[in-house]
Amino acid sequence: MFDQRDKKPEKSLEEMQEELIKLQKEMQAVLMKDRAANQIRLGYFDDQEFLVEPQAQPEEERIEYFVSKYKKNYKIKVIGIGGAGNNIVEDILRQYPDLVSENLMFYQLNTDSKHLNLLARNRSKAIRYLIDSPYTDGHGAGGDVQKARLAISQYFDKEVDEILNECDICIVIAGLGKGTGSAGSTYIINKAATKKIITLAYVVIPPNTEGSLSYEKATDALYDLLKDANAISQLRMDDINKNLNYLSVVERNQEISNNIGLSIKTIVNLINEQTIYNLDYADLITFFQKKDQLAYEFLVKEIKLSSSQENLVAQKLLSDDWLDANQLIVIYQLSKQLPGKLYDELNAKIKASVNRNAHIVFGSKYVDGDDNIITILGKKTSSLIHANNTLAYDPYNLISRPDQQIKNVITDDYLWNQAKLLEQKLAAINQDQTQNTFKNTNRADGKIETSSILNLLDQDE
Known part of the structure; x- marks a missing residue:
């Protein structure tokens, strides 16, 4: 039998070592052809080989890094307080269910547990809180503003702080003239204002048929809101009942919710929309900035036009409520087929509908199709309380x-x-x-x- 041990090696040990060294050098030569890709060398360590020359950063990466250093997702809290505020929030979420997000949250606060339980059956995405206290026992405030204020300040203050945590814009919705809405709206707006949060309020003023007591409570609350909020938007039931007398009561209430919902949606789009030219978050902050303790009201309107419309001579774009507006944000969603002449006419009519010294900021984005949508956000010094100095008046x-x-x-x-x-x-x-x-x-x-x-x-x- 052949014994493997009897076979003589073809190469000596020295020759094999030399061949191994040769193979190492050949492999090293191959790896070193691309130093940028192969920075580790076989056989030894040289820290100089790890000094890679800095490469130019791609433009897209530099822009993304620059933007990501700053806050992009602004937090908005919409708070419906009291029965009317709760119902309006519910209607808004029914019409715009996609509005709710991590950065836009809706709340329903009430002293009436029965009302909250009814709303809970709808399974909307609103976050509900019962303002529970010995003053109200879960049965509501019964129109007593003082009782509602004590319930909120003594038994719900911590929850209000939690809601306002990490909030950039606080929007309060309430019906004035009764207890929880009147007391709660003023309390929340005041607390948000002390936290340097942008504060807006949508309020519904009761009709004259409810009597002077409701009227006084509504006006007292409105006075406090004007002092503290950056701006308010009021809807007067007397005007709504007069102008929409052909609608049912349910349809009138729905119209209120639609108007407020459209307004909130406009503000949210202005903050989040990245494709509106010439408008950004800073424009919105400047728009709602409170100056010299003046009291402000704001309005929102959406106008739809067709590109085929020849002129706007016979169409009134804005009502008389806008005559005193001294600041506007106009957002155009323009069809690419919109004639330049019609665009110029739109600008002229908008300018003619407000104070001649009004400051107007135009923004635009282009959309497919034939329809054009003009959304106008207007602000005016409140004629309810005109304040050149302070709201603590003689x-x-x-x-x-x-x-x-x-x-x-x-x-x-x-x-x-x-x-x-x-x-x-x-x-x-x-x-x-x-x-x-x-x-x-x-x-x-x-x-x-x-x-x-x-x-x-x-x-x-």
């Missing part, structure tokens, strides 16, 4: 109207408010100095209570 300075309409009848010595405080166009008439006395005026910390003024306004001249 009686004679409660309303200061600088415009030409009534400045000729207002003096420091004579002031009398005609009609209702809630009317957008307030008129003032001269009154004899001997009769210019405000009786039973209640003051607290140098501020006049609006309820005492309302009693005077309701009196005959």
Whole structure:
């Protein structure tokens, strides 16, 4: 039998070592052909081989890195407080279910457990809280503003702080004139304002048929909201009932929710939309910025037009409510077929519909199809309480109207408010100095209570 041990090696040990060294050198030569790709060398370690020359960063990566250093996802909290506020939030989520996201959250707060239980059956994406306290026992505030305020401040303050945590814009929706909505809206707006949060309020003013008590509670709450909120948007039931008298009660209420829902959707789109040219989040912050303690109201309108429309001569784009607007954001969603002449005419009509000194920022995006959508966000100094200085007024300075309409009848010595405080166009008439006395005026910390003024306004001249 052949024994493997009897076979002589073909190469000596020295020859095999030399061949191994040769193979190592050949492999090293192959690996070193591309130093950028192969920075580890066989056989030894040289830290100089790890010094790679810096390469230019691709443009897209540099832009993405620059943007990612800053906050992009702004948090918006929409809070419906009280029965009316709860119902409006529910209607908005029914119409726009996709609005809810990690950065846009809806809340329903109430002292009435029965109402919250009814809403819970709809399984909407709103987050519901019961304001539970011995003052209300889960049965509601019964129109008692003081009782509702105590319930919220003493038993729900921690929850309000949690809701407002990591919030950039707080939007409160409420019906005024009763307890929970009036007290809750003012409490939340005030707390959000102290946290330097942008605060907006949508409020529904009760009709005259509910009587002077509801009217006074609504006006007192409205006064506080105007002091603290960046801006408010009010819907007056008297106007809605008059202008929409052909609709059923349910349809009128739905119209309120539709208007508020469209307004919120517009604000959200302005924040999140990346393809609107010439508009960004800073424009929105500037728009809602509160200056010199002035009180502001805001309006939103959406207009749909066809590119085939020849002119707009016969069409009124904005109502008289916009005449006093001093700041606008106009967002065009334009068809690529829109004639330039029609675009120019649109701009001219919008400009003619507001204060001639109004500041207007235009933004646009192009869409497919024939339809054009114009969304207009307007802001004006509130005619409910015009404030050139502070909202802590003396009686004679409660309303200061600088415009030409009534400045000729207002003096420091004579002031009398005609009609209702809630009317957008307030008129003032001269009154004899001997009769210019405000009786039973209640003051607290140098501020006049609006309820005492309302009693005077309701009196005959």
